[in-house]
Amino acid sequence: xxxxxxxxxxxxxxxxxxxxxxxxxxxxxxxxxxxxxxxxxxxxxxxxxxxxxxxxxxxxxxxxxxxxxxxxxxxxxxxxxxxxxxxxxxxxxxxxxxxxxxxxxxxxxxxxxxxxxxxxxxxxxxxxxxxxxxxxxxxxxxxxxxxxxxxxxxxxxxxxxxxxxxxxxxxxxxxxxxxxxxxxxxxxxxxxxxxxxxxxxxxxxxxxxxxxxxxxxxxxxxxxxxxxxxxxxxxxxxxxxxxxxxxxxxxxxxxxxxxxxxxxxxxxxxxxxxxxxxxxxxxxxxxxxxxxxxxxxxxxxxxxxxxxxxxxxxxxxxxxxxxxxxxxxxxxxxxxxxxxxxxxxxxxxxxxxxxxxxxxxxxxxxxxxxxxxxxxxxxxxxxxxxxxxxxxxxxxxxxxxxxxxxxxxxxxxxxxxxxxxxxxxxxxxxxxxxxxxxxxxxxxxxxxxxxxxxxxxxxxxxxxxxxxxxxxxxxxxxxxxxxxxxxxxxxxxxxxxxxxxxxxxxxxxxxxxxxxxxxxxxxxxxxxxxxxxxxxxxxxxxxxxxxxxxxxxxxxxxxxxxxxxxxxxxxxxxxxxxxxxxxxxxxxxxxxxxxxxxxxxxxxxxxxxxxxxxxxxxxxxxxxxxxxxxx
Numbered sequence: 001x002x003x004x005x006x007x008x009x010x011x012x013x014x015x016x017x018x019x020x021x022x023x024x025x026x027x028x029x030x031x032x033x034x035x036x037x038x039x040x041x042x043x044x045x046x047x048x049x050x051x052x053x054x055x056x057x058x059x060x061x062x063x064x065x066x067x068x069x070x071x072x073x074x075x076x077x078x079x080x081x082x083x084x085x086x087x088x089x090x091x092x093x094x095x096x097x098x099x100x101x102x103x104x105x106x107x108x109x110x111x112x113x114x115x116x117x118x119x120x121x122x123x124x125x126x127x128x129x130x131x132x133x134x135x136x137x138x139x140x141x142x143x144x145x146x147x148x149x150x151x152x153x154x155x156x157x158x159x160x161x162x163x164x165x166x167x168x169x170x171x172x173x174x175x176x177x178x179x180x181x182x183x184x185x186x187x188x189x190x191x192x193x194x195x196x197x198x199x200x201x202x203x204x205x206x207x208x209x210x211x212x213x214x215x216x217x218x219x220x221x222x223x224x225x226x227x228x229x230x231x232x233x234x235x236x237x238x239x240x241x242x243x244x245x246x247x248x249x250x251x252x253x254x255x256x257x258x259x260x261x262x263x264x265x266x267x268x269x270x271x272x273x274x275x276x277x278x279x280x281x282x283x284x285x286x287x288x289x290x291x292x293x294x295x296x297x298x299x300x301x302x303x304x305x306x307x308x309x310x311x312x313x314x315x316x317x318x319x320x321x322x323x324x325x326x327x328x329x330x331x332x333x334x335x336x337x338x339x340x341x342x343x344x345x346x347x348x349x350x351x352x353x354x355x356x357x358x359x360x361x362x363x364x365x366x367x368x369x370x371x372x373x374x375x376x377x378x379x380x381x382x383x384x385x386x387x388x389x390x391x392x393x394x395x396x397x398x399x400x401x402x403x404x405x406x407x408x409x410x411x412x413x414x415x416x417x418x419x420x421x422x423x424x425x426x427x428x429x430x431x432x433x434x435x436x437x438x439x440x441x442x443x444x445x446x447x448x449x450x451x452x453x454x455x456x457x458x459x460x461x462x463x464x465x466x467x468x469x470x471x472x473x474x475x476x477x478x479x480x481x482x483x484x485x486x487x488x489x490x491x492x493x494x495x496x497x498x499x500x501x502x503x504x505x506x507x508x509x510x511x512x513x514x515x516x517x518x519x520x521x522x523x524x525x526x527x528x529x530x531x532x533x534x535x536x537x538x539x540x541x542x543x544x545x546x547x548x549x550x551x552x553x554x555x556x557x558x559x560x561x562x563x564x565x566x567x568x569x570x571x572x573x574x575x576x577x578x579x580x581x582x583x584x585x586x587x588x589x590x591x592x593x594x595x596x597x598x599x600x601x602x603x604x605x606x607x608x609x610x611x612x613x614x615x616x617x618x619x620x621x622x623x624x625x626x627x628x629x630x631x
Contacts, residue, residue, distance in 0.1 A: 039139035041066050041079075041115055042132050042235055043098065044206070049083050049127040050283070051094060056082035061098060064132065064235060065202035068139065073146040077103050081114060085121040094121030098135050101145050108149045111141035129208045132235055204232040212243035214250075216277065216289045222249040223279040223289065250279035252289070256331065259292035262300070264338050269302040271328050271338060300328040302338050309341035313352065313376070313387050320378040320387055322347035352378045352387045359390035361397075361431075363440055368399040370431050370440060397431040399440070412443035414482075416492045422449040423482045423492060452492060454478045459495035462528065462535045466497055469504070470544055474528050474537060476500035502528040509540045511549065511585050518591075519548040520584050551581035551589060558596030570601030 042064030049059040061079040065071065081098035099114040100107050115137035127133070212226035225248035231239035259274035274292040281287065309323035324346070326339035359373035372395040376387040403425060405411055412426035426443040459477035467474040478498040481489040505527045511520035524546070526538040558575035565572040575596030581589045 037139050038136055039066060039068070039142060040134045040136050041098075041142065042134055043079055043096075044129050044132045045127045046078065046129065048129070048283075051083055051085045051121060051125055051127065053085055053087070056084040056097075059083045059096070059127070062129075062204070062206065063101075064204060064232075066142075069143060069146065071202075073143070073150055077101050077146065077149065079115075080107070083127060085124070091120070092122040094119045094124060094127075096127075096133060096135060098137075101142075101149055103149050106149055108145040110145045111138055113137060113141075115142065128210060129206060130210050130230075130237075201233050202235075203238075204235075206230045206232060209246065209248075214279075214287070214289075215245060216252065216279075218252065218277060221252045223252055223287075224249045225281075248282070250281055252277045252279050254278075254295065255286075255288060256295075258288055261292075262330065262336065263294050264302070266302065266326060266339060269326070271300040271302055271336075272296065273298055273300075273331055298331055300330060300336075302326050302328045304344060304346055305335075306344060306347065308337070311378075311385070311387070312343070314349075315352075315376070315388075318352045318376075319349040320352050320380070320385075321349045350378045350380050352376045356393065358386075361440065362392070363399075365399070365429075369396045370399065371396050372433075397433055399429045399431060401427045402430045402439075403427045411439075414490075414492070415445055416452065417449075418452070418480070418493075421452040421480070423452050424449050450482045452480045452482050454480050454498070456498065456500075458491075459498075460530075462530055462537075464495065467504075467526075467537045469526060469538060472504040472506075474502040474504065476502065502530065504528060504537060505534075506543075511583065512542050513583055513587075513589075514548075515551075515589050515591070517548075518551040518581060518589075520551075521546045522549065522584075549584040551583055553579055554582045554588070555580045556593075559590070560599070561596075565598065566604055567601065569603055569605035571604035572598040572600035573602075574598050 043061040044064075046060045046062055050057060059081060061081070063074050063077055063079055066074065078101070079098045080100045080102055081096065083094070083096045085092050085094045087093075096117045097114050098110065098116075100109050102108070115135035117133050117135040119133070206229070207227050208230055209225055209227040212228055215224045215226055217224060224245040226243040227246040227248075228243045229241035230237055254275040255278035256273055256275050258276050258278075261274060263272045263274060265271070273295045275295050276292050277289040278286055279289065303326070304324035305327040306322055306324045308325040308327070312321040312323050314321055322344040323341040324344040325337050325341050327335055327337050330336050354374045354376055356372060356374045358375040358377065361370045362373055363370045372393045373390040374393050375390050377384050378387055379385070402411055410426075411428055414426060415424040417423070424445045426445050428439045428443055429441040430437050430439050432438075456476060456478045459479055462474065465474050465477055475497040477495040478500075479491055479495050480493045481491045484490050507525045507527075508522050509525045510523040512523055513520045521542040523540040524538065524543045525536065525540055526543075527534045527536050529535070556577065556579050558577050560573050561576045563574040565574060575598060576592050577594045577596040578590040579593055581591060583589055
């Protein structure tokens with residue numbers, strides 16, 4: 001199918017690399033009577049060619065008969081180039097470009113443009129040897145390349161023909177070929193030269209695998225690609241050969257994923273996987289051959305696994321019977337189950353016992369009854385297991401409401417509200433099991449309350465009262481109680497201040513002197529009268545806020561301080577000057593304020609022996625004189 005419109009050609013050039021856009025030749029429509037150099041060349045791929053999108057793939061082609069080209073130039077020649085498909089304007093265009101011709105170990109470049117073709121490839125992903133294409137290009141360049149290819153080699157080193165960039169590098173920047181001429185082509189219209197003589201038919205022999213099945217040879221472990229010879233006369237199939245093994249074959253391998261079901265033999269405790277033969281062709285596709293078969297070379301051993309099963313509880317015999325599944329490890333090292341749970345052949349049954357302590361009571365508070373429950377258990381490997389949930393034994397126990405214990409004490413502390421002066425009793429419910437009482441609830445308040453009353457009883461000791469000396473009053477005390485069912489009192493508080501007060505009676509009983517500051521505090525005794533009897537709150541104490549009563553200066557004078565100063569036989573008595581102060585209670589206080597005037601002199605000597613003082617030598621004061629003149 002010819003690609004339409006010059007605009008489409010422009011779009012394809014835009015999708016190509018800049019190099020392609022610059023080198024793409026224009027195709028001119030020949031004018032009437034003009035001679036064109038463009039030639040149409042029939043080609044077909046030597047093997048199936050995948051058409052990738054955008055990125056060109058290398059391909060080899062056989063050449064058909066070409067008008068104006070000698071057949072001997074085409075004998076044994078293979079054309080080489082690239083193929084791909086590109087999306088343009090919601091179409092998918094196939095593109096082929098032939099750049100070189102080769103024969104044996106020689107290869108020649110046709111031209112930098114080569115031969116090109118474009119076709120509708122919307123539903124095509126491959127080119128097959130059975131389908132002939134036509135590429136167009138310079139006839140002169142093609143013939144020149146074929147002539148160079150057929151010319152004999154010389155001894156001189158031949159200069160290699162210029163190679164197109166595409167033959168050197170498949171990948172061009174931007175994901176395309178560096179010389180992807182096909183992206184900018186549409187199939188040109190060729191004006192053929194009128195033929196004036198009858199042509200000889202052109203006969204081509206082609207080898208193809210199309211229509212030939214793969215032959216699987218399990219004994220050799222290979223899958224052989226078959227092919228056949230086809231004869232084409234002037235491009236039309238005229239003879240179709242028989243399929244036979246070609247040189248292409250693929251290794252057979254075992255494929256297990258296609259056969260997920262294993263073969264089991266529980267009698268022998270063996271299992272085997274299944275597989276199907278498969279091979280991968282030269283296009284990378286995997287093909288399965290035949291049906292799933294037992295893999296005798298890979299047996300699995302089946303064993304018991306108790307971990308996958310629970311115990312079977314036989315309450316008719318009170319036995320716990322171990323169960324086990326049959327399992328094996330497959331070729332992927334995965335655990336597989338061959339059989340579900342059944343009685344284990346390796347583990348013995350164990351006895352079950354009934355245990356009441358393992359279950360709590362079930363309490364029906366509406367009915368006022370508690371039911372006894374029990375649990376069946378068994379021991380295995382030193383571990384106790386629960387065989388069944390707790391269930392009724394048939395025994396029931398009546399509820400009783402309890403406020404006090406056997407000693408008469410409350411089992412729950414009553415809730416007191418001193419704001420409302422009320423008390424709420426609390427109780428617990430109890431059952432008796434086999435003679436042993438046990439509580440089944442926590443403390444629960446009653447729905448009714450009792451009054452809380454005050455009393456001074458037990459709080460009559462003024463020694464424990466609060467005495468506010470600053471305020472001049474003392475507070476009496478009281479405590480609160482409520483009456484129990486037996487009429488006795490239950491005290492809810494200790495003694496605390498009440499609203500009853502007692503006025504203080506104050507008496508001065510003396511002074512506390514502060515001589516260093518020349519004033520005194522009055523001492524006060526405070527008493528109250530309780531039930532007609534006096535009680536001393538404070539005895540001879542300095543009360544807070546007591547006034548400082550100053551001393552009064554009555555006189556100033558000297559007083560002997562007991563020290564004597566001697567001058568010869570004269571003695572002078574030393575004195576201290578004092579201020580005499582009178583305290584508030586009338587007692588006196590003398591405050592020393594310095595040295596007073598000495599008194600004297602007085603005679604301080606005594607005569608003995610000598611008559612005159614000259615008979616004595618003064619030794620020291622105040623010892624006196626010593627007799628120097630004998631007796």
